[in-house]
Amino acid sequence: MKSLYLGVSLLLIGFILACNPDPVTPVPEKKRTYLHILNAYAGLDRGVDIRFRAYDESRIIADGIRFQESWPSSGYASLLAPVILADSATERVQGTLELLDNATKEILHREPLDLRPEAMATYCVVDSFGKPLLVKADDQPLPYTPNAANVRFMNLSHLLRSVSLVSQPDSVRINGLNFLLYSPFELTGARTYTFYVLNQTTGTPIDSIPNVTLKPRTAYNFYLTQENGFPKAGYVSFE
Numbered sequence: 001m002k003s004l005y006l007g008v009s010l011l012l013i014g015f016i017l018a019c020n021p022d023p024v025t026p027v028p029e030k031k032r033t034y035l036h037i038l039n040a041y042a043g044l045d046r047g048v049d050i051r052f053r054a055y056d057e058s059r060i061i062a063d064g065i066r067f068q069e070s071w072p073s074s075g076y077a078s079l080l081a082p083v084i085l086a087d088s089a090t091e092r093v094q095g096t097l098e099l100l101d102n103a104t105k106e107i108l109h110r111e112p113l114d115l116r117p118e119a120m121a122t123y124c125v126v127d128s129f130g131k132p133l134l135v136k137a138d139d140q141p142l143p144y145t146p147n148a149a150n151v152r153f154m155n156l157s158h159l160l161r162s163v164s165l166v167s168q169p170d171s172v173r174i175n176g177l178n179f180l181l182y183s184p185f186e187l188t189g190a191r192t193y194t195f196y197v198l199n200q201t202t203g204t205p206i207d208s209i210p211n212v213t214l215k216p217r218t219a220y221n222f223y224l225t226q227e228n229g230f231p232k233a234g235y236v237s238f239e
Contacts, residue, residue, distance in 0.1 A: 028055055028082035031117035033093045036076050036139070038236060039065040040156040040225035041125040041132045046102040048125055048132070052113070054082050054095030064102045065125075067227070068234050075238050076120055083117060093117055099125060099134050108132045126156045126180070127226060141185045141219045141238075149190050150219035154182040157226040162200035165222055167193040176200050190216040197224050197233045207233040215239070 037050055047066035052059055061079065062071035071077065081093045092114055099109040111134035115121055120139040125132055141150040153165040155177040165174045165183075171193065174183045177200075195209045207224070212235065214220060219238040224231055 028084065030080045031083045031091070031093055032078050032080055033113075033115045033117060034076035034120040035061075035079050036120075036122045036236070036238070037062050037065060037071040037125070038122055038221070038223070039067055039069055039125045040223060040234075041127050042067045042225070042227040043127060043130075043132060044101055044103070048108070049100040049102050049105070050123075051098040051100055052079065052081070052095055053098060054113075057095075060100075068225070068232075070236050074236070081113065091117055093119075097123060097134055099132060109134050111136070122221065124154065124156055124223075127158070129158055135180055137182050139185075139219075139238075142187055144217040145187065147190050147216055148187040149214040149216060150185040151188045151214070152183050152185045152219070152221050153177060154221065154223040155179055157224045157231050159226050159229070159231050160199055160201075160206070163206070163224055163231075164198045164200050165195060166198060167195050169193065185219060188214060190214050195222060195233070195235075197231065206231045209233050209235060 039048055047064045049060055050062040052061045065071050081095045083091050083093055085091060095113040097111045097113050098107050100107055109132060122137045122139055124135050126135055137154065151172055153174040155163050158179045162176050162178050164176060166172060171188050177183065192211060192213045195212055196205045197207045198204065199206055220235055222235040224233050226232060
């Protein structure tokens with residue numbers, strides 16, 4: 001008789017468990033943010049990949065970005081990602097960006113993604129004394145005017161203590177940026193310029209970008225990086 005009761009009890013326990021499955025963890029709400037990836041690291045011949053991880057999601061969002069190339073080539077890519085409440089009123093889009101060697105798929109660096117919904121950001125792959133890192137710049141261009149462009153400068157090279165960006169004709173002058181610092185955007189007349197990066201200490205030109213035509217209602221991200229031990233300037237436009 002005892003064994004019969006035991007069998008019935010086990011059946012009842014199984015029935016109760018079947019009717020009461022483990023609660024399902026709710027999937028976080030997702031909202032959009034906007035990313036631009038700039039590869040300013042010259043140490044990998046085949047470039048880098050970017051993998052996005054969040055909650056139960058993992059996917060390559062950019063593949064084979066070579067030195068001084070961007071993803072997308074101009075502007076921003078929309079990214080749908082989970083949202084959390086940082087406090088009672090502030091939402092944050094969060095996840096992780098993984099920097100991969102395109103050739104070996106080795107993870108080189110992990111960087112948290114933490115942005116407001118609908119915010120824009122540039123993530124730069126930089127050479128930090130021989131090691132590749134991902135660093136973030138928040139993108140907040142000024143309101144456009146019909147005959148002006150937005151210009152910003154980033155120092156992504158550790159070779160010099162401090163550098164400046166100037167233009168000829170003399171319209172742009174952004175002084176004294178140390179490694180990994182970047183200026184706010186500023187409005188500049190839409191025309192053709194030659195841009196010079198200067199050693200802030202000596203005033204000596206270390207690289208130049210000739211014949212850059214700034215278009216109205218367009219943002220430009222000028223930067224200094226390095227290749228084979230020498231500084232190298234470049235720029236990306238955001239139309």
